[in-house]
Amino acid sequence: MTGAADNRPSRRKKANAADENAGGERLFDRELEALPPDLRWREWMLRVEAVIFAAAEPVTRETLARVVGKACSIDLLIDDLQQELAGRPYEIVPVAGGWQHRSRPAYADAIRASAAPTRGGGAALSEFESMVLMAIGYFQPITRAELSKIFGKAVSRDTIASLRNAALIASGPRSPTPGAPYTYVTTKHFLSAFDMETLRDLPDIEALEDAGLLSRAAVQEEAMAAVGDDEEE
Template sequence: MARVEAVLFAAAEPVGREVLARVVGRDCALDLLIEDIAADLAERPYAITRAAGGWQLTTRARHAEAIRAALGERDAPRDLTPNEALVLTIIAYMQPVTRGAIARLTGREVSRDLIARLQRQGLIGRGPRSPEPGAPYTYVTTPEFLAQFGLETLRDLPDLEAMEEAGLLEAEEGDLGMPLAGEPEE
């Protein structure tokens, strides 16, 4: 248990099953070992979480304010602007997707600067070239996106139909609940 916990503690990114199996041996019941470590950490300010196809140690949300106070506001994670969140949502659900397709969905131009900000944050990366004329770049989410939002895989994204039924999205044909061109934003 201590070896797995040490590897997770030292890793900056989620650690996959293959890496942990090298540490404890392939015959080890890794899932049970992780459960035991998680139980030992139940009262600690951090926990083992699944993210990006592996495990990582993360601080519990209830300690976020203390961490921000210790690190200072400049080191606190930057909130996404509404436009960045909208574009990131479209990329997450529609990937691989071109900037032009995102613009068609939102009804407004998507700047290269906005895409670059999401790339600098490590949330998106370039995907394969599109078969459209001019072969534009497509964009996809990254493992950092999964880790940042506490997702193990993209299958863990909220179901759009369930969100529409719950009234969280406005159901419009081909739309993710986003205002169309010319419609006022709320």
């Protein structure tokens, strides 16, 4: 009987285990105070890289802060990781308000030639869908009726649905115009798909107009040509 009693966990041990299970966060050591500073920093680097590598979307600063100590500088960690990956065919890049693992552009041809399925591949858009997406990017928030005025032809619900299904646009605030129609705005996935950190990274439309590279009239002409091609097919 004495031996059996000795094998039972004490009430104090049971209480501690219950506290750890209830607390949840105690089971994950963010601070790593038991490690020397250099090993602690190294472990934080590995954690941050693992999270970014595993994530399907760009990882925000707030998300990364959950796996490192409170006094840890996320920016310095990222700098060290970027230097460490300098000789690799992939890198960590700032995009859509966070960070993401990306293969380097120099290896794009090799990746395409391999025909291997890739993570987060962009949706295949028609020329007209691409033009509508560009217009939303520059003029958001914008209604479907306003898009139709830009293109001189009705932008169909199917076109909008295609861009929504590709997670490139989402509903914005309702327009103050009669009927209060929904507007459309681009998403974080839009930024990620086009390697932009924020919408400020869009080429300045006025500069493009001044350079004769783009204008609202050009958008309309190209869109009409694309519509004509689609109808002929």
